[in-house]
Amino acid sequence: MDVIQNIDDYLSRSPEEARLSMQMMRTEINRIVPDVEETISWGMPSFRKNGILVQLACHKKHIGFYPGPSAIEAFKEDLSAFNISKGTIQFPFDKAIPLDLITRIVLFRVAENNDKILKKRKEKR
Numbered sequence: 001m002d003v004i005q006n007i008d009d010y011l012s013r014s015p016e017e018a019r020l021s022m023q024m025m026r027t028e029i030n031r032i033v034p035d036v037e038e039t040i041s042w043g044m045p046s047f048r049k050n051g052i053l054v055q056l057a058c059h060k061k062h063i064g065f066y067p068g069p070s071a072i073e074a075f076k077e078d079l080s081a082f083n084i085s086k087g088t089i090q091f092p093f094d095k096a097i098p099l100d101l102i103t104r105i106v107l108f109r110v111a112e113n114n115d116k117i118l119k120k121r122k123e124k125r
């Protein structure tokens with residue numbers, strides 16, 4: 001199989017039932033972080049600003065959303081309706097994507113990455 005070149009390529013290869021939801025998630029991420037860098041990392045759509053913010057992946061019956069363990073912990077109560085693991089949220093194809101929750105998680109990750117950059121700068125002084 002050909003190597004996936006970019007997010008458009010990834011989406012074009014995804015099943016119909018996942019494509020629209022993933023595009024909605026992508027649009028929302030770009031809306032709230034206009035200077036986000038889109039890339040493919042570990043074979044998945046990835047969104048970067050001062051490091052990886054979140055990643056997406058299409059699976060057999062769900063979309064995997066990967067914001068990392070700290071975001072899962074911070075939003076654990078809000079995620080009670082979904083299957084979660086240490087760093088992953090599963091959004092089933094048959095449920096609406098909670099864009100408001102994705103927005104809050106992405107903004108949390110932006111702040112977290114910004115804090116890491118500030119700490120590194122202070123340590124260099």
